[in-house]
Amino acid sequence: MVKTEITxxxxxxxxxxLKENAYKIQIDHPAFKSYQSDEINLNLDNPIKTLPLxxxxxxxxxxxxxxxxxxxxxxxxxxxxxxxxxVDAFITTAGGDAMDVLEKSPGIxxxxxxxxxxxxxTGVQVFVDDKPTYLSGSELEAYLKxxxxxTLDKIELMTNPPAKYDAAGxxxxxxxxxxxxxxxxxxxxxxxxVSVGKRTHTRQGLNLNYLNNKVRVFGNIGYAYQNxxxxxxxxxxxxxxxxxxxxxxYQNSFIESKVHTTNAKIGIDYYVSDKTTFGIGLTxxxxxxxxxxxxxxxxxxxxxxxxxxIIARNSEKETFKNGGINVNFRHExxxxxxxxxVDLDYLKYDTETKQVFNNFIYQPDNSLSSQDELRGTLPATxxxxxxxxxxxxxxxxxxxxxxxxxxxxxxxxxxADYRDLIDGSEVSxxxxxxxxxxxxxxxxxxxxxxxxxxxxxxxxxxxxxxxxSKGNQLGNIEKPAxxxxxxxxxxxxxxxxxxxxxxxxxxxxxxxYGKRIxxxxxxxLNPFVSPLDKFTFYSGNPYLNPSFSxxxxxxxxxxxxxxxxxxxxxSIDEINETIEIRDEIYxxxxxxxxxxxxxxxxxxxxxxxxxxWSANVYSEFTNMQYQSKLxxxxxxSSGTFWYFSMNNSFKLKHDWSAxxxxxxxxxxxxxxxxxxxxxxxxxxxxxxxxxxxxxxxxAANDIFYSQVNNGIIKNIRLTDAxxxxxxxSRYVALTFTYSLGKSFQSKSYDAxxxxxxxxxxxx
Numbered sequence: 001m002v003k004t005e006i007t008x009x010x011x012x013x014x015x016x017x018l019k020e021n022a023y024k025i026q027i028d029h030p031a032f033k034s035y036q037s038d039e040i041n042l043n044l045d046n047p048i049k050t051l052p053l054x055x056x057x058x059x060x061x062x063x064x065x066x067x068x069x070x071x072x073x074x075x076x077x078x079x080x081x082x083x084x085x086x087v088d089a090f091i092t093t094a095g096g097d098a099m100d101v102l103e104k105s106p107g108i109x110x111x112x113x114x115x116x117x118x119x120x121x122t123g124v125q126v127f128v129d130d131k132p133t134y135l136s137g138s139e140l141e142a143y144l145k146x147x148x149x150x151t152l153d154k155i156e157l158m159t160n161p162p163a164k165y166d167a168a169g170x171x172x173x174x175x176x177x178x179x180x181x182x183x184x185x186x187x188x189x190x191x192x193x194v195s196v197g198k199r200t201h202t203r204q205g206l207n208l209n210y211l212n213n214k215v216r217v218f219g220n221i222g223y224a225y226q227n228x229x230x231x232x233x234x235x236x237x238x239x240x241x242x243x244x245x246x247x248x249x250y251q252n253s254f255i256e257s258k259v260h261t262t263n264a265k266i267g268i269d270y271y272v273s274d275k276t277t278f279g280i281g282l283t284x285x286x287x288x289x290x291x292x293x294x295x296x297x298x299x300x301x302x303x304x305x306x307x308x309x310i311i312a313r314n315s316e317k318e319t320f321k322n323g324g325i326n327v328n329f330r331h332e333x334x335x336x337x338x339x340x341x342v343d344l345d346y347l348k349y350d351t352e353t354k355q356v357f358n359n360f361i362y363q364p365d366n367s368l369s370s371q372d373e374l375r376g377t378l379p380a381t382x383x384x385x386x387x388x389x390x391x392x393x394x395x396x397x398x399x400x401x402x403x404x405x406x407x408x409x410x411x412x413x414x415x416a417d418y419r420d421l422i423d424g425s426e427v428s429x430x431x432x433x434x435x436x437x438x439x440x441x442x443x444x445x446x447x448x449x450x451x452x453x454x455x456x457x458x459x460x461x462x463x464x465x466x467x468x469s470k471g472n473q474l475g476n477i478e479k480p481a482x483x484x485x486x487x488x489x490x491x492x493x494x495x496x497x498x499x500x501x502x503x504x505x506x507x508x509x510x511x512x513y514g515k516r517i518x519x520x521x522x523x524x525l526n527p528f529v530s531p532l533d534k535f536t537f538y539s540g541n542p543y544l545n546p547s548f549s550x551x552x553x554x555x556x557x558x559x560x561x562x563x564x565x566x567x568x569x570x571s572i573d574e575i576n577e578t579i580e581i582r583d584e585i586y587x588x589x590x591x592x593x594x595x596x597x598x599x600x601x602x603x604x605x606x607x608x609x610x611x612x613w614s615a616n617v618y619s620e621f622t623n624m625q626y627q628s629k630l631x632x633x634x635x636x637s638s639g640t641f642w643y644f645s646m647n648n649s650f651k652l653k654h655d656w657s658a659x660x661x662x663x664x665x666x667x668x669x670x671x672x673x674x675x676x677x678x679x680x681x682x683x684x685x686x687x688x689x690x691x692x693x694x695x696x697x698x699a700a701n702d703i704f705y706s707q708v709n710n711g712i713i714k715n716i717r718l719t720d721a722x723x724x725x726x727x728x729s730r731y732v733a734l735t736f737t738y739s740l741g742k743s744f745q746s747k748s749y750d751a752x753x754x755x756x757x758x759x760x761x762x763x
Contacts, residue, residue, distance in 0.1 A: 125169030160514030163461025197731030
């Protein structure tokens with residue numbers, strides 16, 4: 001069996017992209033006898049065959065009634081170079097967003113700062129439709145929360161991505177694939193969701209597609225209102241040189257945000273012929289976030305007698321705009337499947353942030369001793385230009401040769417204008433004000449080869465990347481200007497070998513290796529010092545080096561039901577958040593961790609307990625080790641954690657279905673930080689309505705309110721520190737989805753363009 005097609009209403013059919021070979025065609029119809037043709041030979045001299053009229057013979061027995069064959073999409077599918085998570089397998093994420101889906105994917109965790117960890121490792125790059133998001137941390141989290149889950153098709157998890165992907169991301173690549181209808185006619189879906197926890201959130205989305213023989217138009221638009229809250233507690237114990245307690249610091253922050261997000265996407269593909277396609281796509285996001293933080297900080301002596309208290313009323317208004325345009329071209333050079341694709345991308349990010357920090361300092365007798373106010377205006381722009389071209393050549397034995405070239409240019413401009421309010425007038429604060437510009441050019445080319453030999457499948461690739469960057473801190477009248485330039489060239493190999501232990505491939509062994517680079521996020525190179533509050537400051541690090549890692553994996557797979565993987569990885573100069581203390585003030589900045597390595601084993605199983613009950617189970621043990629010189633201390637930390645997740649799906653009578661899922665994670669060591677154990681349990685139920693075109697879904701998230709972010713900070717000179725952050729994670733959500741239009745299967749083309757820079761922007 002090579003290919004299967006369904007005929008048009010008049011019985012016509014066609015097969016394309018066939019390799020040189022001898023073929024037979026078999027036709028099956030429930031009302032007619034099976035038909036098989038004579039041998040048909042295809043080669044370069046004779047690449048097209050037009051068959052004469054085929055007349056089928058009727059069966060002697062009665063015609064069968066309508067037969068409906070249904071197959072449920074598996075929760076997880078394993079490929080030679082990636083694991084695929086099917087979004088439609090979730091009920092509890094219905095009407096949610098991309099971050100909801102990611103947090104329920106096996107091996108993925110998200111901390112309170114929005115940092116995504118993949119199999120215990122940070123430094124993962126997130127792509128959407130093979131295009132980088134260029135974002136990180138809380139900004140990436142905000143972007144993913146703007147993408148409705150109803151528009152997503154699948155999540156591709158790649159610890160060692162093939163050479164066609166940019167080499168960025170020491171922990172691998174997560175590619176979020178949008179739904180793109182391959183059906184003729186008009187179709188789409190509308191989704192509306194309301195969720196209620198301590199606050200109320202809403203989301204609406206509309207996804208539309210139209211396709212005829214020449215033109216395909218597709219797009220979606222969505223709006224979300226979110227009102228997240230966080231209750232953050234921080235404790236710090238400052239010590240004398242003899243380790244006795246010097247003073248204590250207690251801080252409680254209540255953070256409330258009101259976020260309005262509108263996102264839109266539209267694309268047009270024009271099919272010049274069966275071999276040539278032109279396309280253009282436009283994307284846009286507008287986010288407005290008004291945040292208020294009420295902070296109470298108590299400073300005491302060693303025996304907890306109050307020395308002073310600070311009440312802060314802080315506010316932040318942020319406007320984030322993202323616009324992008326993609327122009328793409330695809331041309332098939334012959335009927336064998338040889339083709340070339342070209343993508344041009346332009347992306348623009350604009351952020352305008354206005355901050356106000358009001359501090360009121362009280363004495364132990366509750367009398368006000370002083371008050372100060374700091375105001376900040378922080379505009380930032382990032383422009384990204386990208387050109388990418390790929391060539392594909394099918395080979396014998398279902399092999400494939402690929403080659404490509406990519407060039408990207410990124411330009412960032414950040415301003416921090418801070419002013420103290422003194423006697424009603426604003427006075428420039430030159431300690432925190434600055435202006436930073438950064439330019440980066442990356443040239444890359446790659447070769448990738450895939451072939452089969454008996455029970456073996458081989459895939460290998462080689463990618464070469466050259467990076468040239470220039471940073472310019474303009475300074476101010478009190479701070480001198482500074483510049484830096486860097487240029488480096490690296491080669492990144494990838495190797496995959498798959499072996500079928502039996503003739504039909506039910507049992508497989510897969511081994512792979514890949515070398516990766518983790519470049520600093522654009523804003524992390526910005527040397528600005530910006531206050532989070534009076535006792536905690538964030539700053540960038542223009543001296544960050546890129547991190548390099550080597551990753552190895554050995555996997556065993558049994559059908560679609562079971563897989564287990566042994567992993568090992570090591571990194572040099574891994575980029576991680578670091579904490580330094582000076583004069584009892586905390587400075588958080590990204591830094592290079594000299595050496596780190598991990599050992600891991602994971603198991604993933606799809607278990608069909610009953611016809612009506614199936615479950616996906618994922619379990620992972622990982623040991624992490626870090627060694628580095630870090631400010632005044634030597635970092636030498638290690639630890640082993642266990643992560644477990646289970647997603648139960650229940651197919652009930654009368655178009656009802658349900659889901660019960662949960663996760664549990666023990667303490668995780670990550671450089672200076674220990675993220676303490678946490679868990680969650682979610683439940684959902686769904687009912688098909690309106691003759692199957694609509695559905696109602698009711699879901700409850702974190703029903704035991706156990707998804708609390710607790711942690712400890714280690715390796716800080718003469719200081720102990722910990723925190724607890726309790727978000728509004730327990731809520732109930734009701735989602736209504738309705739399918740629009742009627743369609744028939746046809747073709748489509750998914751454009752790929754700027755492949756890695758999006759992951760490196762903070763909005």
